[in-house]
Amino acid sequence: MKSLLPFLCILLSLLLFTNLSFARKDIGDYWKSIMKEQPMPEAIRDLFHQEDVPSLPGSRKMDRFARDFDIRPNLIIYHAHPKPVEGKTETEDEEEFEVIKQINRG
Numbered sequence: 001m002k003s004l005l006p007f008l009c010i011l012l013s014l015l016l017f018t019n020l021s022f023a024r025k026d027i028g029d030y031w032k033s034i035m036k037e038q039p040m041p042e043a044i045r046d047l048f049h050q051e052d053v054p055s056l057p058g059s060r061k062m063d064r065f066a067r068d069f070d071i072r073p074n075l076i077i078y079h080a081h082p083k084p085v086e087g088k089t090e091t092e093d094e095e096e097f098e099v100i101k102q103i104n105r106g
Contacts, residue, residue: 027040027045027048028040028045031044075103075104076104077100077103077104
């Protein structure tokens with residue numbers, strides 16, 4: 001009995017694994033069997049990603065990662081109410097704000 005249990009576990013695991021290989025290869029097969037040979041509407045067909053299925057003939061794997069994203073740095077500076085610094089003139093403050101505006105514009 002003890003040697004029968006591991007054998008049954010291996011056999012059942014093998015059967016479960018082989019059962020996975022009987023999946024439908026074409027999405028339209030299910031539609032045709034349920035809808036009695038009516039063609040699948042184009043609106044529904046567009047929802048499926050058929051290019052991801054490597055088992056279909058003529059299909060190729062599609063890379064869905066966006067490679068054209070914006071890489072410009074984003075610098076955001078939040079200022080509290082600036083306190084006047086002794087020894088600084090008003091024109092130096094204006095020049096500093098102009099530099100900050102230019103940095104934010106990119």
